Amino acid sequence: MEGISRGETHKQAYRDAYPGDSSTDASISTSASRLLKDQRVQKALRDHQETDPELLLDDPEAMKRFVMVQLLRCARTFKQEGSKIKALELIGKAAGLFQPKPEREVTAVSAEQLRRELSAHLKLVDSHGLTSA
Numbered sequence: 755m756e757g758i759s760r761g762e763t764h765k766q767a768y769r770d771a772y773p774g775d776s777s778t779d780a781s782i783s784t785s786a787s788r789l790l791k792d793q794r795v796q797k798a799l800r801d802h803q804e805t806d807p808e809l810l811l812d813d814p815e816a817m818k819r820f821v822m823v824q825l826l827r828c829a830r831t832f833k834q835e836g837s838k839i840k841a842l843e844l845i846g847k848a849a850g851l852f853q854p855k856p857e858r859e860v861t862a863v864s865a866e867q868l869r870r871e872l873s874a875h876l877k878l879v880d881s882h883g884l885t886s887a
Contacts, residue, residue: 764790822848 762770765779768786775782789795800816811817822845829841846852 818848 764786765783768782768789769775775785777785800819825841825845825848829838829845832838832841843852
C-alpha cells in the first residue's frame with residue numbers, strides 16, 4: 755500500500771512489501787493484481803488516500819469519492835441551515851439529480867413567412883380534398 759501511494763507500479767509495491775519473495779515477474783504481477791482486488795486492501799488504499807488529499811489528484815474516481823464524503827460530513831455537521839442546504843445541493847448536482855432544462859431556440863418569423871407557410875398548408879389540404887364546401 756505504501757508503494758502504491760508513492761506512485762510505484764503494483765509489481766514494485768509488491769516486491770517492496772514482500773522482499774523475500776523470489777517468484778517470477780509474471781507470478782508477482784498476478785499476486786499483486788489479486789491482492790489489489792481484495793476489498794480490505796482497496797478500503798485501506800481509500801483510507802490512506804483520504805488522509806493525504808494530494809494523492810487523489812491522479813485518481814479522478816478517488817477524488818470524487820473524497821469530495822462526496824466531505825460534502826456529506828458538511829451536510830451532517832454544519833450548524834447553519836444554508837450551509838447544509840448548499841452541501842446537499844452540491845451532492846445532488848454531482849449525482850445528476852438536477853438536470854438543467856435545455857434552452858429552446860426561438861427564431862423570429864416574419865409575417866410574410868407565415869403567409870407563405872399557411873398558403874402552402876392550405877394548398878396541401880385542398881389537394882387532398884379535405885376542405886368542406
